Amino acid sequence: MNTPQFTKVAIVDDHLLFASSLERLINSFNGFQVVLKAENGADLKKKLEEIPTPPDIILLDINMPIMNGFETIKWLREYHPEQKVVTLSMDDNELFILKMLKEGARGYFLKDIHPADLEKGLCEVRDKGFCYSKDVTEIMVTALNSNQDKLNPVFRDVELEFIRLSCTEMTYREIAEELNLSPKTIDGYRQDLFKRLGVRNRVGLVMFALKHKIIDLNTSK
């Protein structure tokens, strides 16, 4: 089954239809074979133990239940550092890309990639060990040239709480009460965050929080 000339691929994606379809596509590529399919990181963990011949390349989705892409790649870097992880995501979100690259992803493919480009990309990963598209490379360079802050906005706990509450219908006065702080302190947080994040108003803050997954649409309220 697993003749040595095949590059073994794992697909980690909770969308069964996509995963199954992709499996067929990849199996049709010259020299590639899907040897493992998992629905999330936890599932991958389990299946990696069971499989006799571990995969060479792991195609990893980010948005997954139970154990998402970020957690999964972190775990993989620790326990299976020899495996080349490639992100396969719907989002071309800059922060997502950087986060995965920082964790050691060997490539970041978007799900609307052309099948032929996927094949080329997989070959590159196999041969060179990585494959970064023009866009991804650009984002990396920009990230290196700019100060880290923008790409890595670190928030204090109280700031995160404030942001979270700003995404509700509460007024700032109510938020102040909730956090047992003076409304003026809250105003200070607001002002500071607006400046740091480059937003004009509360809607901008809310959209920032959502885009950077500081808060989650499904769990919030």
Next chain:
Amino acid sequence: MNTPQFTKVAIVDDHLLFASSLERLINSFNGFQVVLKAENGADLKKKLEEIPTPPDIILLDINMPIMNGFETIKWLREYHPEQKVVTLSMDDNELFILKMLKEGARGYFLKDIHPADLEKGLCEVRDKGFCYSKDVTEIMVTALNSNQDKLNPVFRDVELEFIRLSCTEMTYREIAEELNLSPKTIDGYRQDLFKRLGVRNRVGLVMFALKHKIIDLNTSK
């Protein structure tokens, strides 16, 4: 190529990789063949004119650029009412499901459907003309039993535009200018929508829009 015993399928989805993979999967099903692939509604429109033998079943994604699923199915009902449209979406959002069913969708499959179930579903659509899963049927029944309003927050185009712009950092004055309307008219929309949707302020409106997928985090700005 198109032997008459084949049921001809079209795939409309902007995610090339998914569409291509799915094509292979469906072609492997007994009696089905993909005869058309389009990236969005506009693309489908164009390709339907070019194709000699029109498809029997159209698998339609909702989230697409240029001409989304809702617009596309509306156009199809008008100009190609004989074709069976089946929604293939990532979202199990109630409103989406109802909206598509109302437009005459013959089925609503989630993208994480099992390949075998997709095959069964396609057979049902071919033989019975429709295929509604247990979940979808339940949603339909609930919708019929409750008052329409909640399930049917129908928005006019201008309201949708207003909501979309409310999710940006623009002030209402700027939104009014953008829509060539008086700020007072915009204020009227705001007030009306707040009441209809039961929200207190703009953040509430933004969260509503996001939760009900009126706007999309990835495509917005």
Next chain:
DNA sequence: TAAAAGGAAAGGGTTTTTCCTGTTTTTGCA
């Protein structure tokens, strides 16, 4: 054809947000 319904706009008000420039209090650490 008159009444009803609904969209656009306005007047005039309160509350909240946003912004600027401070002071006081707390905290980390040399």
Next chain:
DNA sequence: TGCAAAAACAGGAAAAACCCTTTCCTTTTA
């Protein structure tokens, strides 16, 4: 322990958001 940085808090003011009511006009419907 002392001092500098930060966090907390404040006054004041303009802008924006929010709210209620009414008018005008067009379209739909009884």
